[in-house]
Amino acid sequence: MVLTAVVGLLALSSTAQAAEMPWRTSVEDALAEAAKSDKLVMIDFSDTDCVWCDRMDSETLADTTVVTACERVIPVRVYVEEMPDLARKHEIEGVPSFIFVESSGDEAGRIVGFLPPEEFIHRLDLVLQEQERVVNLRKRVAAEPQDMEAKAELARIYCERRQGDLAAPLVDALSALPKEDAPEDMADILLNTGIAYGSRGNNDRALVYLDRVIKNYPDTEEAEWASFFTGLALGLKGEREAAIKQLEQVISTAKNEGIRERARILRDRFQAVDEQAPPTGPSL
Missing domain, CATH: 3.40.30.10 (Glutaredoxin)
Structure with a gap:
């Protein structure tokens, strides 16, 4: 009887830990x-x-x-x-x-x-x-559209999630500010918005934000990365010659050796692609 009771308790304990x-x-x-x-x-x-x-x-x-x-x-x-x-x-x-x-x-x-x-x-x-x-953060932005701190924080999260369409309106508002009023990491936010679009295959939209980094934040590492990803996006769009030209510029001007090396590898990959075949490469 004792053994039966113990077995019953064990079964009950096991059942208590299981759920559907x-x-x-x-x-x-x-x-x-x-x-x-x-x-x-x-x-x-x-x-x-x-x-x-x-x-x-x-x-x-x-x-x-x-x-x-x-x-x-x-x-x-x-x-x-x-x-x-x-x-x-x-x-x-x-x-x-x-x-x-x-x-x-x-x-x-x-x-x-x-x-x-x-x-x-x-x-x-x-x-x-x-x-x-x-x-x-969405509630903060809705209640106070001029809350740029909330917009920047929300944009960063959307970029991490690779949700370019959600990030874009926030990033557009932030990038319209005078540079002295924009977030300190504005170049990084723009870069990651471009990468978010590119990672989803929307290379046209990616190029828009990458171009903003290059034009508005020259002589920064973010601009060097934007130039590299521009070459990648052009290649994935099928514009092989433009991609190679862009990557060669990165190779000759980028200060970051890691970026230059990646540009060399990608340039060589595009050059090796058959003239009649669509270029392939890593996604953004």
Whole structure:
């Protein structure tokens, strides 16, 4: 009888540590729900043939503390083989991957790979803390459009998230200020806005912001990087000759040896491309 009681207690203890995540099955429905609740949607990109996904399910996502922590988001599970377009959109390179998005579909953060419960909750907390910061900054900008400090901070976050379209209006307002009133890192903000656009394949918009760095902040390291990325963007647009010319200028004028070396490598890559083939290279 004692043994039976002990076994029963152990089973009860084990059950207490297990819980079920309330997965939504439709991303569209989850986004609609998020619009009403202001929560982030947590998209779990998984695979039916994935050992680490199975471990994530059994060891982490079934943990009571994790399920409780995830009450702050709207969880939805998708399988990459069933939704390849969505996986490509979010640049999923491996599973499990957890992408956190706003109701607009804009990404707010990600957690990649298997994590034990405590670490997963810690990473989730970081995503939600930054999102709270973003929401508060948006409120500041809406309440006081002349709050350039809030605009600059929000623009930096959008650039880190590679969200050029969200950063651009803020950056445009900041770059319209007299230089003495602009943020000290204005050149860096412009550079990262260009990189954010380029990393999403919008090289035309990338060139606009890279050009502003080169023209408005010459003789800076940011301008040297902008010149390098201009060569890259031109090459990716198919303008190979212009790209090579731009990169050769970087090689001859940049003070930073690392930038010069990258320019040499990229120039040689574009030169090696067959005349009839579209140039390929790394994304911004």
